[in-house]
Amino acid sequence: MKKCYKCGLKGVVYLPQYRIAFCKEHYLEWYSRRVEETIKEFHMFTRESRVLVAVSGGKDSLSLWDVLYRLGYKADGLYIDLGIGEYSERSRIVCERFAQTRGLELHVLSLGEAIATIPEIKRLEKRPPCSFCGQLKRYYMNRFAKEKGYSILATGHNLDDESATLFSNLLAWNMDYLARQFPLLPEGKGFVRRVKPLFKLSEKENALYAFLGGIEYVEEECPFAEGASSIGYKKVLSQLEEESPGTKLRFYMDFLRRLHPLLKAQEVELRHCSICGEPTTGEVCSLCRLRERLSSKTLSSSPSS
Numbered sequence: 671m672k673k674c675y676k677c678g679l680k681g682v683v684y685l686p687q688y689r690i691a692f693c694k695e696h697y698l699e700w701y702s703r704r705v706e707e708t709i710k711e712f713h714m715f716t717r718e719s720r721v722l723v724a725v726s727g728g729k730d731s732l733s734l735w736d737v738l739y740r741l742g743y744k745a746d747g748l749y750i751d752l753g754i755g756e757y758s759e760r761s762r763i764v765c766e767r768f769a770q771t772r773g774l775e776l777h778v779l780s781l782g783e784a785i786a787t788i789p790e791i792k793r794l795e796k797r798p799p800c801s802f803c804g805q806l807k808r809y810y811m812n813r814f815a816k817e818k819g820y821s822i823l824a825t826g827h828n829l830d831d832e833s834a835t836l837f838s839n840l841l842a843w844n845m846d847y848l849a850r851q852f853p854l855l856p857e858g859k860g861f862v863r864r865v866k867p868l869f870k871l872s873e874k875e876n877a878l879y880a881f882l883g884g885i886e887y888v889e890e891e892c893p894f895a896e897g898a899s900s901i902g903y904k905k906v907l908s909q910l911e912e913e914s915p916g917t918k919l920r921f922y923m924d925f926l927r928r929l930h931p932l933l934k935a936q937e938v939e940l941r942h943c944s945i946c947g948e949p950t951t952g953e954v955c956s957l958c959r960l961r962e963r964l965s966s967k968t969l970s971s972s973p974s975s
């Protein structure tokens with residue numbers, strides 16, 4: 671291991687794409703600065719903003735909450751309990767402990783109370799769980815933030831997540847998804863501002879921050895994530911990254927610089943769902959349609975149970 675780039679002490683972390691090593695203290699400092707620079711570069715929020723951080727109990731979202739807290743931002747947490755047995759239970763406890771030890775406020779929203787748990791919905795939906803789960807989370811995070819007066823919703827999406835999504839959207843030439851892929855989505859039309867302050871940091875860099883920063887997090891992946899297509903895309907990109915460090919960041923940053931500005935015209939018109947009032951492209955939002963399917967299923971299956 672090389673010596674720390676800042677102080678010359680023995681390095682504990684080596685970042686191949688920058689060809690530099692850091693000791694523990696200077697790695698944590700580098701990481702914080704990187705997040706701070708990203709927030710400023712994209713005008714995500716200021717120290718006056720009320721930020722709601724969506725936390726899952728995993729390393730990315732808890733690292734995000736931790737670094738925002740250390741940088742002096744006003745950030746509260748939101749944990750959405752998906753009702754996935756012990757996995758959800760453990761994740762909630764980890765988030766609660768995280769908040770408690772730092773004196774931070776954590777909100778908990780139970781998906782089971784709001785509509786139905788993920789296992790319940792899975793029994794009825796043919797789509798892969800990650801697809802409707804992501805949709806439900808986005809819907810309730812946004813609604814919750816609005817109701818509680820938060821102007822910013824921050825998520826822990828990292829460079830691996832974002833470049834894998836970009837890759838899959840490019841493979842399918844999903845023009846409207848590509849147009850909406852940006853580290854900051856502005857407020858308005860029923861949405862609060864949504865930001866991804868960790869989008870330049872890789873999964874590995876976040877794991878290092880969590881580990882060296884002494885953050886306790888849930889290491890196991892969601893049991894339903896197995897076989898998700900994003901895992902395959904991540905694997906391919908990681909292979910390229912290994913052969914040529916910096917590929918993922920270049921791929922994503924060049925998309926933002928070169929292609930994204932040309933996609934503005936692709937933006938779809940949004941209106942209000944006629945049932946719940948949340949933003950949607952159609953007459954009734956996909957969540958209300960899911961709710962209808964759930965209730966008709968319960969009705970039709972109740973006589974036999």
Ligand SMILES: [Zn+2]
Binds near residue numbers: 675677679693
């Ligand atoms: Zn150092």
Ligand SMILES: [Zn+2]
Binds near residue numbers: 955956
């Ligand atoms: Zn609706």
